[in-house]
Structure formats: structure tokens, C-alpha cells
Amino acid sequence: MAHEHKLEIFRGLLKFKSNTQKIWGVLIFLTIVTAVEVGLGITKPEVLTQNYFIGMKLLNWIFIILTLVKAYYIAWDFMHLRDERSSLRRAVVWTPIFLVAYLVFILLFEADYIYNVFKDGFVKWNF
Template sequence: MAHKLSIFRGLVTFKSNIQKIWGVLVFLSIVTAVEVALGIIKPSFLLTPVLGMKGLNWVFIILTLVKAYYIAWDFMHLRDERRSFTSSIVLPLLILIPYLIFILLVEADYIYNVMLDGFVSWNF
């Protein structure tokens, strides 16, 4: 079975599939370590809000998506599948999940403001 043995757009190429697996493990471990380190240190320059959320939270979310990409592409070997098969799996998720996030978080923010500005006290 032929495997595509390069990651990072061909920047790193491995000799065998087994070596690639260990390489991806090292990469995922580094990303997790960076996440934990950032979570413990909480650098102050990352705590300023960017697009309605702390900058640090955006860093965490982007790093999570990076990890998810490598788990799906190398561990679940989507990299070795047909393009059309990969798309039929990934596209529904890429379309539906951001949509769901968008409508629910906007609604939640609206409810937050109603409860904040309303004439009812929630803190008693």
C-alpha cells in the first residue's frame, strides 16, 4: 500500500510509514506541550481581546485545529485517500460546524446582553 510520506507540504519527508507515525507523534507532543506551557504561564501580551475573545484563546483554538488536522490526515490516513473521498468527509463538517458555532454564539451573546441590561436582578 502506497503511503504519502511527506508532512508540512513536503518540508519533512520520512523514509517509511512507521517513521512518519513517530514524527507526527513528536510534532503533536510538542504542540500539546506548547499549549500546556501557554496555559500555565498565560503571557500578558496574549490576554488582550482579539475579535471578541482573548488572544490566548485564539492561539489554543488554532493549535487544536492543527492537531486535529494531523490526527485526521496522518493517523486516520486521509492523506492516502482519494481527494473526493476526503472532501466528502471533511466538507460537511467544515460547512456545518462553523455555521452552528456562529448562530449559537451570537444568540448567547444577545441573551447575555439582555440579562445584563434588563430590569431583573440575577444576583441575589
């Protein structure tokens, strides 16, 4: 049980006076991030949808990065991973990250391969 809290977020850029204040601060941050995501999702600026980076639209990169940012603050501040021992933190965080990255990598590559089989094959799918 970690009764003492670390009250800094953004690597010490923002320091709160109490744990309650920090919770509200993180809420404001998460709300802003969600609002930005929804705003971008509705307007879909052409600069971001027409340009690609490693085969994916810039807009989708932004969505995924912002999601990971949100996940970080939920886990670190709401689930108090920030206050836990680093060994617990590492065991809990790196295990799924490694397994998920591996799974996503193989599944998406395989799916892309099947897409090409459908596309270049001689069987008609769209009729």
C-alpha cells in the same frame, strides 16, 4: 485500501523514509504542540490575555488554531486521509466543517444576545 503512503508532512518540508517513521514524527509534533498549549495555559502570558482580536483573547485564538492543527495531523496521518482519494477527503472533511461553523456562528451570537438581555434587563440575577 490505500497501501501506498505519502510520506511528506509540512507540505514536503519533511520527508520520512517509511510509514512507521512518519507516525513517530507526527507523534513528536503533536506532543510538542500539546506541551506548548499546556505551557501557555499555565503561565498565561499577559501579552496574550490582555490583547483581543475580534472579541477574543489572543491566547484563546492560539489554543483554537493549535487544536485545529492537531486535528489536521490526526486526521491526515493517523486516519490516513492523506492517502485517500480527494473526493472522499472532501466529503468527510467539508461537510462537518460547514455545518459546525454554521451552528457555532448562530449559537454564539444568540448567547451573546441573551447575555446582554440579562445584563441590561430589569430582573436581578445576582443576589
